[in-house]
Amino acid sequence: MVPILPREKFLTTTTDIQGCAIDSCATNSCDILVNGGGMVGLGLALALAGEGFSVVVLDAQAAPAAPAALQASMTQPLFDSRVSALTQASRQWLQQLGVWDALAALRVCAYRDMQVWDADGTGAIHFAAEEVRASVLGHIVENRLVCAVLYAALQQQPTVQLRNGCALETATLAKTAGDYSEITCNDGTRWRCRLLIGADGGNSRVRTLCGFSTREWSYEQQAIVATVRSERPHQHTAWQRFMATGPLAVLPLQLPEASEQHHSSIVWSCDSALASKLMALSDTTFNQRLQQAFELRLGTMEIVGPRLVFPLHQQHAADYVRTGVALVGDAAHTIHPLAGQGVNLGFSDARCLASVLVQAKRRGEDLATLQTLSRYQRQRKGPNLATMLAMEGFKRSFGSDNLALRWLRNAGLRLADSQPALKRTLIRQAMGLSL
Ligand SMILES: Cc1cc2nc3c(=O)[nH]c(=O)nc-3n(C[C@H](O)[C@H](O)[C@H](O)COP(=O)(O)OP(=O)(O)OC[C@H]3O[C@@H](n4cnc5c(N)ncnc54)[C@H](O)[C@@H]3O)c2cc1C
Known part of the structure; x- marks a missing residue:
């Protein structure tokens, strides 16, 4: 011993x-x-x-x-470009460690819904916290504040x-x-x-x-991250559109005690060649490409901070x-x-x-x-x-042009969306509660 x-x-x-x-x-x-x-x-x-x-x-x-030094800047819409979607299981652990309240007092944004859809078809799935009798699915937090x-x-x-x-x-x-x-x-x-x-x-x-x-192995993909301001409110929803070139996630952010819901963090994962082209665009042209990629679901979008890029590998x-x-x-x-x-x-x-x-x-x-x-x-x-x-399965399935696979994944999303019991299981997994 x-x-x-x-x-x-x-x-x-x-x-x-x-x-x-x-x-x-x-x-x-x-x-x-x-x-x-x-x-x-x-x-x-x-x-x-x-x-x-x-x-x-x-x-x-x-x-x-120090949190006290950060406090004054929290009402400004200057968000860290690096954010994370924390599951309820992670929030509970931060609570046990005694730091969740301090984090929430700075800035976190709860999300109550998730909307995921396939750009290449009609497959879509919607998760709502209320389906599992919860008030939220998770929280978007800024890494530097954690x-x-x-x-x-x-x-x-x-x-x-x-x-x-x-x-x-x-x-x-x-x-x-x-x-x-x-x-x-x-x-x-x-x-x-x-x-x-x-x-x-x-x-x-x-x-x-x-x-x-x-x-x-490398995914031969890069993730572009940035803060954006959208014309329409984000509705406390985490959005993800799957494209053949990679997924685009739009994650809600919120200023403390403000009712405005127009800031989000984007994580746009795409093939390296496309990422280089997107990074080289002016903000104005990038905004146009972004809105298009997001099907204008939140109206027009405008980058409000730096664009950062991260190589992705598993x-x-x-x-x-x-x-x-x-x-x-x-x-x-x-x-x-x-x-x-x-x-x-x-x-x-x-x-x-x-x-x-x-x-x-x-x-x-x-x-x-x-x-x-x-x-x-x-x-x-x-x-x-x-x-x-x-x-890896998600990534490969959504990155494939194979017609049969495209049909299958769209049918799979629609089927999952119509099965309340299966959806509840998926929601609990996404919340980290059954891992
Ligand atoms: C674009 C993007 C979006 C993401 N979104 C999410 C999300 O929504 N939800 C989620 O759960 N995860 C997300 N992740 C993953 C998440 O960011 C990482 O899993 C997480 O940051 C890993 O934390 P870590 O502390 O293990 O490592 P890191 O955050 O990499 O920290 C490692 C630390 O080690 C230090 N270090 C390195 N080398 C040395 C050395 N030789 N000596 C001393 N110190 C050293 C570094 O300075 C650093 O502080 C995302 C990742 C990316 C790239």
Whole structure:
């Protein structure tokens, strides 16, 4: 059995938050080092911190702004271009972590309906929260605000160290259970941890350094994201039109305490050649192409911020764990954004891994053995793979020009739309309540 570090032994040097006074020459020790302070890494660190582990979170980027500093700008229609559709299951977890109210006090937008249709036929499906007696299907949140509230909560935790502007460079994993792994960073700091967690995104350095193999392929697609203002209100609906070149999603946004419903975030996934052409267009011409692609369902549309583009690929680590190390979130799996599941799966990973580690601690077991960590892998790999396969099926089916397949998918959508019991199951799945 490996003892959890007593609080007074946490870090061998001073413990000033954000790294100002951490000694770059000394080696700082902790129970768990989370590399990557994105939404998933911060959520996991917060879940662990509440259980008395000493946790260090490293991130290559600057720290998120404090919620209080963001508050004043929340009534301005300047939305983060990166948003996520959070399921009810993810919202419940953020509530358990004690950050949902702070997030909602900044800015979130509930969606009550989903409209999905095939550009190439008459197939369509409509999901409504009321069909499962719920008030909402989910929420659209801005990624930077999720990070901001998680980070602020972590700053209140006495057993947590947050260090930003610090990229992990090397990792030497412990050879025997109970030993420390050693980490070095590009700012000269050195760290020792019982357990290393890779929460460092799709290009995970932890995954590469620790020799995890992946199965991956490019979709040859890119996603253009931007904020738009539409002539007609979005009606608290998440919209998605499937085209042969890729899906266009329009996700509702809302200013706090405002009744206006004219801002949305678009995620326009399309073949790389088309994406390059769309990115090269002037705003005026882009707006015209966008309205056309969206069949003017919300009237005219106007881009109100920058257009960003992200290459899309699917990637799945063959294993999520080895002795002394575990992968979570995009470091373990990256999927097409068409069903808005990436961070929701990542939060499920984080919730599961935290629970496995807490149980191990209560039983006096070593956190870092393969036996302990495999419990996490066993619970998460199957559901993640199932979601990835479903997304792949959608992507291929809607990307096909094959006449029979087009007929089948249109008929399938119409059939699903007319079957209340099947629809309720699909809705509950989309809400993350039956995963
Ligand atoms: C266009 C688009 C739309 C999407 N929409 C949705 C949606 O609606 N719903 C949904 O659930 N998901 C969505 N996703 C997926 C979602 O954004 C990701 O799954 C999620 O951001 C992954 O979070 P993460 O914390 O695992 O990784 P990341 O957000 O990538 O965070 C990784 C962190 O690690 C840090 N890092 C990287 N390397 C190092 C290093 N060497 N040392 C230290 N730190 C490092 C980075 O700075 C970063 O902060 C979308 C994705 C895209 C591309």
